Each structure stands twice: as structure tokens, then as C-alpha cells.
Amino acid sequence: MTLRLRGGLLGHPVDHSLSPTLHRAAGEAVGVAVDYALLDVGPGDFEATLDACRADARTCLNVTAPHKRAAWGSTAGRRTAAADRTGAVNTLWWTPAGWAGDNTDVEGFAAQLGAATPERAVVVGAGGAARAVLDVLRERGCAAVDVINRRPARAARLLDGLGLDAAGAHPLDGLAALLPAADLLVWALPPGVWEGEAEVDWSACRPGARLVHLAYGARAAPLIRAAVRAGVAAEDGLAMLAAQGLAAFARWTGLRPPSAPVVAALRAAVDAPPRAD
Ligand SMILES: NC(=O)c1ccc[n+]([C@@H]2O[C@H](COP(=O)([O-])OP(=O)(O)OC[C@H]3O[C@@H](n4cnc5c(N)ncnc54)[C@H](OP(=O)(O)O)[C@@H]3O)[C@@H](O)[C@H]2O)c1
Numbered sequence: 001m002t003l004r005l006r007g008g009l010l011g012h013p014v015d016h017s018l019s020p021t022l023h024r025a026a027g028e029a030v031g032v033a034v035d036y037a038l039l040d041v042g043p044g045d046f047e048a049t050l051d052a053c054r055a056d057a058r059t060c061l062n063v064t065a066p067h068k069r070a071a072w073g074s075t076a077g078r079r080t081a082a083a084d085r086t087g088a089v090n091t092l093w094w095t096p097a098g099w100a101g102d103n104t105d106v107e108g109f110a111a112q113l114g115a116a117t118p119e120r121a122v123v124v125g126a127g128g129a130a131r132a133v134l135d136v137l138r139e140r141g142c143a144a145v146d147v148i149n150r151r152p153a154r155a156a157r158l159l160d161g162l163g164l165d166a167a168g169a170h171p172l173d174g175l176a177a178l179l180p181a182a183d184l185l186v187w188a189l190p191p192g193v194w195e196g197e198a199e200v201d202w203s204a205c206r207p208g209a210r211l212v213h214l215a216y217g218a219r220a221a222p223l224i225r226a227a228v229r230a231g232v233a234a235e236d237g238l239a240m241l242a243a244q245g246l247a248a249f250a251r252w253t254g255l256r257p258p259s260a261p262v263v264a265a266l267r268a269a270v271d272a273p274p275r276a277d
Pocket of ligand 1 (some may be wrong): 065105108124125126127128129130149150151154172188189190191193194214215237240241242244
């Protein structure tokens, strides 16, 4: 009998999501028939959509902005440690006791980082993705972490309670002063939201510095090109995307698809020319 997965992504907007590509490729790799829907859910409609999904037996769900905190609120007592630590849920599944949740962005960023153990990291952005990044950096023993954000108070709240030896919250224009010391830079801002992005002097980075842009494909390309031109090793966040999705797939099915065909499908999708529609 063919295993079936009925899933979907709840977010706003969701129209350009690669999650259907990801989960279909994962399903093909392990013989699971995947029916995965994109559900554009406005603020205030999250709980009603969860009820509708449950009624429709669509119980393998991903959650993206702006609903990760609401998903956290819907899973009290049924969350993984990663979800509890980060205060965010991006993966839901139904249990007899209600919706349960995980934050697989944590596993995703850990996979992106590989075996690296950064000593001094700068994280640009303080949204949902930055929470997962900070959780991994803390777990890796990275002693010094600076978070740069339009609203530094939000960055300070993220750092609060992490128990890092040295941590600081700064406004966006604080980046220039922090670049020379960092061995890891994580770009956790949506591309283009900060006009200062184009002005960053990547040549100020120290030798061996690494930039991880959490966005991927063409959206991440301008920043990555600028950093590479200045000699910085820079990569997009496709490995994180694949790994967080595969971790969700494993939560739902108990199966761990190989990552290579999934990464290949995602890379083909992000490198494809834009569609006319
Ligand atoms: N590779 C992956 O698997 C993966 C997973 C998750 C996310 N991501 C990517 O990571 C990036 C961040 O996602 P997220 O979920 O963390 O987003 P988010 O929660 O919406 O965070 C938004 C961030 O952008 C800042 N921001 C928004 N508008 C701004 C503006 N006009 N000027 C300056 N800063 C502005 C916010 O600053 P304030 O706090 O001041 O509002 C905040 O730091 C996105 O590109 C997303 O696609 C990738």
C-alpha cells in the first residue's frame, strides 16, 4: 500500500514557497505520495484554518511568517525542546491530545553550519529565523554573538537569557564596526528590506570569514556576489531550507529521505528563470 502524506504550508504570503517542491521530492525519494497545499492565511485566521485542516485530514503542516508564534501557542504541552527554547513552531502534526509542534529551523541551521564551531558571530536580523540561529550558536558554544536589527530592543530580547559570555544588540548601522572581528556572519533579514545592504564593505571582514545568507537563489545573489568579490566565503540558505523540510518530513512519517535529490530539486527550482504568471 502506498503511504500518503496530506500536508500544507500556512503563511502569508505563501505563493512563492518552495515547500511543495521540497516535500514532493522527499516523497518521491522514499515512495510516499505527497499532497501538499499552499494555504494563504491572513492574520486572525490561523486557528480556524487549523480546524479546517484537521477536518480535511490535512495534518502534516508547516508554518511560516507571520504565524510561527501562533503555532507555538496552539501546541502548549506538546512541543519539542527546540520549539520551547525558541518560542516558535514551524512544523505541526496532529496527535490524540491536539496539535504538536517542532521548530525544525533549528535542525536546519545546524545542518547548514555543518561541523563549524564559530567563535565570534554577527547575526543581522532578529526575526523568527534569527531565533533558530541563536539557539544553534549557543549550543555550539559560540561565546560572542552580536545581533544587529532595525529595532535593537528586539535583538536584546532575543539575546536575553541565552547565557552567552559576550553578547550585544545593535542598530543596523553598527554592522561596520563589528565586521572585522567576526568569523561567522548570518544574514537573517529578508533581502532588500534594508537599503544599507548594498553599502556593506565586505573587504573589512577578517580572512577566513564566512557569510551565510538565509535566503536563497536569485534573492540572495546580490549580497553573496558582493561578499565573494571581497574574498568572503559566502553561501545561500538552501541547505537549511532542505534540512528543516526533511526534519519536518521525518516528524510526519518517521522516514528520513536522502537530502541529495531534495537539494537538487530545490536548486533547480531557485535557478529556474522566473515564470511569466
Ligand atoms: N533557509 C531557510 O530555511 C530559512 C528559514 C527561515 C527564514 N529564512 C529566511 O530568513 C529571512 C528572515 O526570515 P524571518 O522569518 O526571520 O523574518 P521575520 O521574522 O519577518 O523577520 C524580519 C526581520 O527583518 C527586519 N525588517 C523588516 N522590515 C525591515 C525594514 N524595512 N528595514 C530593516 N529591517 C527590516 C525585522 O526587523 P524588526 O525586528 O526591526 O522589525 C526583522 O529583523 C527571510 O529571507 C527568510 O526567507 C530562511
